[in-house]
Amino acid sequence: MQHGARAVLYDGSPFQPDLQTFVRLVGDQKVTNLGISPRYMHELQKANVAPREITDLSSLRSVSSTEMVLSDPLFEWFYDVGFPSTTHLCNISGGTDLAGCFAMENPMTPVYVGGCQGPSLGIKVEVYDQLVEGGKGVKGKPVEEGVPGELVATEAFPNMPVMFWNDEGGQRYFDAYFARFDNVWTHGDFILVHPVTGGITFLGRADGVLNPSGVRFGSAEIYSVVEAHFPQIADSICVGQRRPDDADESVMLFLHLKPGEKFTRALVADVKEAIGRELSKRHVPKWVFETPAIPTTVNLKKVELPVKQIVSGKVIKPSGTLLNPESLDYYYQFAKVEELDQPKSKL
Known part of the structure; x- marks a missing residue:
């Protein structure tokens, strides 16, 4: 018997x-495994597009998504409105590059809405304490299930690359993945393993983890609340601010409103109240501001790190991967947030 793929x-x-148009292409070509981005699904959701009502998706078995964390509302839309109930959705990472190999679907375990089924077969995925700084010869410290931390692979895995192109001696490769913990691949994602289901939830990139007063959480948790409760908000970006003289990190949330909507004291209060209710009081941002634009890559993935660096007092050179590099200019004023005429979020 012969088997093939296209x-x-x-x-x-x-x-x-x-x-x-793209949805119809998937149906016409009888696609079985589809790879798309969360931003694309978010646009379908906002436009009330139901792919399963547009074309025949009976061949579709699996949809995988990467580049950013999927919010709970997107998971719900996928199964309630978007795609056939026989199709499995997997958010394979909050990052990009090799992330898909670490957590995705597993045909031997149940599916629970809200995360990946578990670690990919053949990969020793563990979660290390992110407070351990690491360095030459440092051993990582595993955390208990349910505690967020650093995604690591403690054994070699089948599709692990062995080098970077034009990296003589392998120093860039080592620095990228092995410099933090001794003989352990550190991928750079912030995750947790569900203590009951064993599923893996990606909370964002490790370098974008928010850490006010020692409470560590991912920006995706904030985005889920905003998307679930505030339809007047088109998008948002949440970053930590810690300037050289700051004793602690402050959380800043920037809201990009839909055309015709107003940024008001009442909206700020409602957003803070919802975050405190759905998550905890310690998740509530110190500052909430309106923004005219969210910086994104050409693939429409929002980018937090340059905004975090700017509001923390750094001057940066925009990456060539940014779709709207000029949007970063707006955020420089918040490096001196206390000096603004109307710091609108201390309400």
């Missing part, structure tokens, strides 16, 4: 000429 590659914007 790859369908789409080069271009999935939003052109309209939001339904």
Whole structure:
């Protein structure tokens, strides 16, 4: 018996000429395994597009998503409105590059909404305490299930790369993945393992973890609350501010409103109240501001790190991967947030 497979590659914007064109392509080509981005699904959700009502998706078995963390509302939309109930959704990482190999679907375990089923087969995934700084010869400290921490692989895995191109001696490769913990691959994602289901939830990139007063959490937790309760907010970005003279980190939340919506004291109060209710009082941002634009990559992934660096007092050179590098200019004023005429979030 012979088995074969066919790859369908789409080069271009999935939003052109309209939001339904790419969905119809998936049905026409009888795609079985589809890889898309959370931003694409978010746009479908905002436009009330239901892919399963547009075309025949009976061949589709699995949808994998990467580049950013999937919010709970997107998971719910996927199963309630978006795709056939026989299709499995997996958010394979909060990052990019090799993340898909660490956590994804597993045909031998149940599916629970809200995260990946568990670690990929053949990969020794563990979660290390992020407070351990690491360094040459340092051993990492595993955390208990349910406690967020650093995604690591403590054994070699089948698709682990062995080098970078043009990296003579392998120093860049070592610094990228092995410099923090002795003989352990450190991937750079912030995750937790569910203590009951064993599922893995990606909370964001490790370098974007928020840490006010020693309470560590991912920006994706804030985004989930905003997306679930505030339809008037088109998008948001949440970062930590810690300037050289700051004794602690402060959390800043920037809201990009839909056209015609107003940024008001009442909205700020409602956002803070919802975050405190859904998460905890210690998750509530110290500052909440309106922003005219969210910086994104050309793939429409929001980028937190440059904003974090800017509000913490650094001057940066925008990456060539940014779609709207000029949007960063707006955030420089918040490095001196106490000097603004109307710091609108201390309400």
